[in-house]
Amino acid sequence: MLEDFAEAWIRDAGTRAPELLPDSLARACASVLDVDGAGLSIISRPSLRLPIGASSPAAAAAERCQFALGDGPCFRAHDTQSVVVASADVLAREWSVLQQDILSRAGYRSQVCLPLGHSFAGFGVLDLYFLSPVAASAFDPAGALRLADEMSDVLLAASPVPEGPDEDEDLGAVSWLDAPGAQRRRRVWVALGMLNFELRMSSADALAVLRARAFAQGRTLEDLADDMIEGRLVSEQFLPDPGR
Amino acid sequence: MPPMEVFRERVPVPCLRSHDVDDRTRHDEPGDVPSPARAVRGRDAVPGGCAVSGEQPPAGAGLDDAALARLVAGLSTVSIATRPTGEVLRHVAGLVVAALPAAADASLSVAHRGTVRFVEFAGRLASVLDERQHPRGFLPSAPPPPRVLSVDTAPGDTAPEGGGAEFRSVARRHGVRRALIAALPPAGDFTGTLVLYLTGADAAGDPGEAAVAEVVRHVAVPVLDAAAYEEAVRRAEQLTEAMRSRAGIEQAKGILVAVHGCSPDEAFVRLSRMSQQSNRKLREVAEDVVAGYVRGAMTDAG
Numbered sequence: 001m002l003e004d005f006a007e008a009w010i011r012d013a014g015t016r017a018p019e020l021l022p023d024s025l026a027r028a029c030a031s032v033l034d035v036d037g038a039g040l041s042i043i044s045r046p047s048l049r050l051p052i053g054a055s056s057p058a059a060a061a062a063e064r065c066q067f068a069l070g071d072g073p074c075f076r077a078h079d080t081q082s083v084v085v086a087s088a089d090v091l092a093r094e095w096s097v098l099q100q101d102i103l104s105r106a107g108y109r110s111q112v113c114l115p116l117g118h119s120f121a122g123f124g125v126l127d128l129y130f131l132s133p134v135a136a137s138a139f140d141p142a143g144a145l146r147l148a149d150e151m152s153d154v155l156l157a158a159s160p161v162p163e164g165p166d167e168d169e170d171l172g173a174v175s176w177l178d179a180p181g182a183q184r185r186r187r188v189w190v191a192l193g194m195l196n197f198e199l200r201m202s203s204a205d206a207l208a209v210l211r212a213r214a215f216a217q218g219r220t221l222e223d224l225a226d227d228m229i230e231g232r233l234v235s236e237q238f239l240p241d242p243g244r
Numbered sequence: 245m246p247p248m249e250v251f252r253e254r255v256p257v258p259c260l261r262s263h264d265v266d267d268r269t270r271h272d273e274p275g276d277v278p279s280p281a282r283a284v285r286g287r288d289a290v291p292g293g294c295a296v297s298g299e300q301p302p303a304g305a306g307l308d309d310a311a312l313a314r315l316v317a318g319l320s321t322v323s324i325a326t327r328p329t330g331e332v333l334r335h336v337a338g339l340v341v342a343a344l345p346a347a348a349d350a351s352l353s354v355a356h357r358g359t360v361r362f363v364e365f366a367g368r369l370a371s372v373l374d375e376r377q378h379p380r381g382f383l384p385s386a387p388p389p390p391r392v393l394s395v396d397t398a399p400g401d402t403a404p405e406g407g408g409a410e411f412r413s414v415a416r417r418h419g420v421r422r423a424l425i426a427a428l429p430p431a432g433d434f435t436g437t438l439v440l441y442l443t444g445a446d447a448a449g450d451p452g453e454a455a456v457a458e459v460v461r462h463v464a465v466p467v468l469d470a471a472a473y474e475e476a477v478r479r480a481e482q483l484t485e486a487m488r489s490r491a492g493i494e495q496a497k498g499i500l501v502a503v504h505g506c507s508p509d510e511a512f513v514r515l516s517r518m519s520q521q522s523n524r525k526l527r528e529v530a531e532d533v534v535a536g537y538v539r540g541a542m543t544d545a546g
Contacts, residue, residue, distance in 0.1 A: 044484045048491050119325070120473075123480045153476070157433075161482035177486060186494045190508050193498020197537050203495070229501070229508060 001143045002150060004032045019178040021158060022053025025151050030055035033144055034135075035128045037108060039063045040116070040151065042124035043078045047207055051181035052124075052155075060181055062106040062129055064220045065098060067185070070211055072098050074125045077113035081122045083141045084113045088133030097215075102129075110136035114144055117152045126151065184222045191225035198235035209238045306346050306451030307458060315343040319462055324470040329354070332470040333364035336463050340438065341366045343459060344451050348420075348443040352463070353383075354436045354471040362471060369441055372418055373411075384408030386427035386437050390457035393425040419443050426456050428464035434471050438463060489527040496530035499537050 009028035013021075022040045030038040037059035043049045049067050054060035066072035072095055073086040087110045091099035102108050108129040116124040126148045130136050160175035188210070195206035214221050227233035318339040324332055333352045340350045349367040353360055353375065363374050375383040386393050395408060397416035415423055420441045428436035438460050442450055451459075493515065500511035515533070519526045 042483065042487060044487050048487055050487060117476075117480050120477045120480055123483055156476050156479040156483065159479055159483045160486055161479050177483075177490065186490065187508075189491050189494035190498035190501065193495040193500075193534070194502040195498075196495065196534070197499045197502040235502075 001032065002146060005029065005147055005150065008032050018158065018175050019180070021176045022155065022179050023055075024053075025154065026053035026055040026059065029126070029144075029147055029151065030059070030128075033128065033147070034139065035112075036131045036135075037062065037106070037127075037129035039127040039129070040124065040155075041074065041127070042116070043075070044123075045079070047204075050177070050179075050185050052176055052179040054181060058106040058108070059127070059129055062102045062108055062111075063127060063181070064222060065101040065105055066127075068211060068214045068221050069095075069098050069101070070207075071095065073111060074113040074127050077115050077125050078122060081115045081118045083115075083145065085136050085139070085141070086111050086113070087135075087137040090136075107131060109133040112136050112139050112141060112144065114141060114148045116148055117156070119149070123152075124155075187225040187229060188221045191221075191228045194228055195235055195238065199238065213238060305455060306344055306449060307455035311343040311345075312458065312462075315339055315459065316462055318342075319466055322466040322470075324466055324473050327470075329362050329470045329474045330364050333362055333467060334366065336467055337364055337366035340440070340459055340463060344440060344455070346442055346444065346449040346451055347440040349441040351439045351441075352436060352467055353439075354434060354467060356471065356475060357433045358435075369418060369420070372414055373439075373441075378410065378414075382408070382411050383437070383439070384411060384425060386425045389427050389429050389460060390454075391426075392453045392456045392460075394453075395423045395425060397421060397423070415441065421445070422447065422450065424451065424456050426460045428460055428468060431464070431468040431472065434468045434475075436464065436467055436471075489530075492527055492534060493530040496533035499533055503537075 005028055008031045009024060012027050012031075013024040026038045026040050030036075038055040039051060039059040039062065040053040041049055041051045041063060047070070051060060051063045051067070054063065063074075066074050073084040073091075077084040086095070088099070091110065102111075106129065108131060110130045110133050112128045112130075114126045114128070115122045116126055126144070128136075128139070128144060130139070155176065158176060160173055160177055191210065192203055192206045195201050195209065196203060199206070199209075201209070210221055210224055213219075214224055224233065228235070319336065322332055322335060327335075333354065337350045337352045340352075341347050344350075349365055349369040351363060351365045351370070351373065353363040355361060360376060363376055364370070365374070384393060384395055395412060395415075397412045397420055399416070411423075420443055422442040424440040424442070426438045426440075428438065430436075438456075440451065440456065493512075496515060497508050497511040500506065500514050501508055504511070504514070506514070515526060515529055518533075519529045522529065
């Protein structure tokens with residue numbers, strides 16, 4: 001399993017661009033496991049979540065659904081530091097809105113989520129997606145857990161942290177924290193800053209109104225952030241209409 | 245090709261778990277990964293492997309089966325995840341001294357990418373022989389495992405490899421007759437060194453090369469795993485910090501976009517300028533901007 005993964009990864013990683021490392025890990029992971037999509041994210045509670053790698057556009061879309069709702073099996077996997085198996089019936093019972101969202105945007109019907117770095121505090125999750133509604137229940141997570149450990153090691157070794165305890169991080173250096181998905185997610189943080197200032201809102205409230213609008217309009221937080229930054233959407237539109 | 249080997253070629257992997265033991269031992273020379281029994285019987289001394297001075301004991305001398313069994317049993321109870329690395333090293337050095345009665349003291353050091361991170365002694369020689377208190381190169385370099393460097397401290401003797409005149413003189417002043425220096429089989433970016441300090445007047449009981457190599461083979465796993473684990477934890481914590489500081493910078497950019505009606509890129513230029521002018525870090529300036537305008541930073545949002 002690990003040998004297959006390493007071979008798949010080397011075949012995939014044609015480029016050494018550091019920001020594309022997690023994408024190639026996710027694709028190698030999806031190619032050796034019996035899954036239809038894989039995604040890697042890093043998480044810092046309460047609300048920071050960066051999608052760093054996805055095996056396909058559908059896997060990336062499924063992650064955005066979970067972030068837009070701020071809930072889902074991946075958050076539970078991180079919070080509990082355990083494997084969460086979400087077959088279609090589990091999704092229907094616990095995350096029915098998310099279930100509809102992921103089905104319509106990504107086509108997945110079940111998923112398994114595993115913590116990254118679970119041997120210590122945990123710093124992210126590996127999401128595995130399935131087209132079949134029951135495939136998640138039949139999936140043996142043992143091999144996937146080993147892959148999650150290996151990918152954690154690779155990511156930590158290549159992470160943009162100072163080498164010594166007293167050194168500072170080099171913010172100018174490109175790393176996998178600058179993965180394409182992460183760069184899009186950062187625009188959400190810019191939009192939250194705009195709402196902070198323009199509506200005098202706390203960050204928690206700003207994130208809540210952004211999520212509410214995304215839900216009501218069936219859009220992602222990234223789309224709304226683009227609209228705000230490019231002036232198509234202004235903060236006042238988040239306020240309740242006083243005329244109604 | 246085993247996967248860890250593949251990973252090392254592309255990205256340094258700091259965290260090795262116990263299942264990588266086999267991988268590590270492959271760094272030894274072919275055929276020189278003896279079974280404990282073979283090693284202690286002393287039939288497998290590496291020809292020409294020991295850079296020595298003075299009279300040498302048989303290769304397997306100084307370590308009997310019972311002592312080795314006690315060492316292995318002691319090592320099996322070392323918990324790397326619940327104790328700081330320095331404590332693990334000190335404990336393991338103590339187990340080594342207990343297994344090799346001829347050694348009055350032992351030190352274990354671990355380096356990450358060539359920089360010494362930890363040095364621990366079982367006993368009191370730490371106060372004078374800790375290599376970190378001396379200029380770089382104080383401790384003579386160990387040959388690749390399973391070879392062992394033997395350094396006699398008597399004034400007339402010279403160590404054929406590694407030099408170490410200052411080391412020999414300090415060690416001699418503190419009653420050390422001979423030091424045996426052995427590298428641990430490396431694991432990823434981590435390397436380690438075991439030094440045995442022999443003090444008795446009689447060299448007859450000194451551990452032989454095969455005995456030291458056998459001890460090194462066993463202690464390498466918990467010692468290097470402990471260091472790798474601590475490094476992985478440190479990296480994970482700093483990774484979280486890196487994500488939080490980036491989030492703070494983006495949030496501050498958003499505030500400046502709203503305040504000045506500029507683009508995010510222009511907001512970043514403003515932040516950078518503020519950072520340069522105040523001679524403060526970008527993330528600190530960003531924190532100030534956020535604190536100045538809003539209740540609760542993004543990183544506190546629930």
